[in-house]
Amino acid sequence: MSLTADLLIHARWIVTVETDGEVLADHALAIRDGKIVAIVPPEGVAAVSAKETVHLPRHVLMPGLVNLHCHAAMTLLRGYADDLALMDWLQNHIWPAEGKHVSDEFVYDGTLIGMAEMIRSGTTTVNDMYFYNSAVARAGLAAGMRTFVGCSILEFPTNYGLNADDYINKGLKERDEFVGESMVTFTLAPHAPYTVSDATFRKVVTLAEQLDLPIHCHIHETQDEINGSLTEHQVRPLARLAALGLLSPRLVAAHMVHLNDEEIALAAHHGVSVAHNPTSNMKLASGIAPVQKLLAAGVNVGIGTDGAASNNKLDMLADTRMSALLAKVGTQDPTAVPAATALRMATLNGARALGIEARTGSVALGKDADVIALDLGALETAPTFDPISHIVYAAGREQVSHVWAAGRALLRERQLVTLNEGELLGKAEAWRLKIAG
Template sequence: MDCDLCLKAPWIIPVEPRGQVLYDHAVLIRDGRIAALLPQAAAPAAAHTIDLPGHVLLPGLVNAHTHAAMTLFRGLADDLPLAQWLNEHIWPAEGRHVNGDFARDGSALAALEMIRGGTTCFADMYFFADETARVATSAGLRAAIGLVVIDVPTAWARDPEEYLSRGIALCDRWRHDPLITPMLAPHAPYSVSDDTLTQIRVRADELDIALHMHIHETAGEITQSLHSHGVRPLARLDRLGLVHANLMAVHMTQLTTDEIALCAERGVSVVHCPESNLKIAAGICPVTALTRAGVNVALGTDGAASNNDLDMFGEMRTAALIAKGTSGDATAVPAAVALEMATLNGARALGLCDDIGSLVVGKSADLIAVDLGAPSTQPVYDPLSQLIYAASRDQVTHVWVAGRPLLRDRQVLTLDETAIIGRAAAWRDKIRASDHGGLS
């Protein structure tokens, strides 16, 4: 078997089948795809071999919801309720600063952080999506680019018609790129009208692309919808024909038993953002009930402005611990399920599970190596449990996307780290000088 690359490690976690650990195996890569998973003794010669003693190999992590460019707002306004955070800080700052350069530099900072943390694919929702797509492809990352639609004017578009027309143009421009998957991204039920949502549904159906939307994020959103529309947000979306298998419902902290059953029946994917939801006291997504009902639950960080990081290792651990604590069941969201939420389930939500999310022959070689030799992850009884409950993103040493190395021995290969951090510091000085909410 002719292969370009052979990766050898004491542990390989393919994710499919769930919970499996392969000991002393090798991953063989040819033309950017997984050619075989074999015992090391049976692995044929390859053009290049990397031995990773003390490491575990696993699929690259899929961050199913973020706002990449908002890394430039990290720490701008903390410890505030969502409405105050948005109205007094984030939306005014966006009005003053967001443009193509902001999106480019913020996305580059996010890409740098994600590569270092083992994320190989991210689902984004923000303005100037072209810039984020360009940064992702330059960095070698996969990205599902959400084309924002909202009823209020911004620097990106004046009205819903312009948001849609610009979004469709972007979709046409990027839909055949091997690393970019376009999505339509209506912001939230409370910020998009029925007429606009109907247009979005028609466009999404025509293009057969995903819908990525904040839904049921806070109790206040439910109250507002009942007052304005007479029904809860999910019921309103269902009435408009948007509750279906292409819907990625982000947050979903406020759910009834009937709403969980509806999501299961329609094949909706829920994106759980545990740390962001905790930080802004939005509520807790009922992950245990959703998974038991058969709903596909993926993980996202949300933006660094409300998290304050893009750390999928942290999200996996928090998701597992919250599920146990809220359900009173120590078996809820075990380590294997938490890892699946951060890999294969994210790929399923994005319609990419035939290509990424698990280490299966024929899939793209999107994978990461994590060094378990640190004191904090010794001794190793179960490498899967160590990943979720003990390991940190700082232990990621290597990252590949489609067989291309993005991180080697903890060194990012595709981005200029010094320049990116320098530009972030310049944005900090500019933003801090104009924030009127009391930032010192």
């Protein structure tokens, strides 16, 4: 039976992530109208007629990475304030700098630069959280990335909003501008338990249910956060949020570092997804999240980079490797979070957390063609006994050669397709001069 396709990608290996450890050798992927219409074995390739054919004889083809927690615009503050504790970093450095510089232009330029970095690192979906939400959405459309736009909500004023109601109203109004855009989804993003009131959390829960929106929030990031909650509310943050109705399958809880067994069970019971940010947690000395315990309890755990101001790069391959290694050293168990599990966390688990696992996160018939290719023919990844092992433990972002999102090429032979590298470098330098004063 003949098959027509817009694009046919021949690869040395296809890692589907549909089943842990599944590797298809010398298969091809047929894409039509942005969707995967066939995974073709070697003997069936001759029956496929494609408008474009790409041969990747040294490459592994796999799902695009899902960055489950990011502040892309903060790329413009990369390296601005390093080697500091979280609250010192936020209150004395980041928030003052944002107060001086954050604007629609800042967010648009910074997000574009961050997205270019993410694309070159194999990320096709980002769950972002920041201000000037329209600028984030526009950047996502320009870059071609699948973009979840988190409308930050705080009780105190910033350049963007005056109070919680103002943040919410502005975010929902901006959401209306992008109705019908398949690659853009808005979320409600109350910043953290220590910056959001009970009344606001209740309003977020109501709106999320009425509008069927995901919720994205920093939770249990540091021990200081927990101590502050015990002092102010007489309960730990997760218990407070549970009482307010925030815990549900629509919640992506970023960090979740300091958890006891009861809280892990609570997250599992309510279907909460966790965005694990290993590098950011280490750099800010926040601690080691109990990823192995969360997974064992049935909690869906994905991976995020956090922002470039606290990582300092938006490299999901690096954070996937770090997730596996940190789980091992944290538990003193070398079998904790094996490579296939880490890869699923970085792809399908992230998609599941965002409610889009039927569309993306794995290589499967009918799903959107969010796929990336890594060149494993380099000396640094030779010989290749197990492509999944190499993806997690050996390959680097410099080996990401091609990126497609919904079948659209975003990166081809390491060259950006939708964005102009020279223009972005110019924007980055202009902002450096402005911020440095």
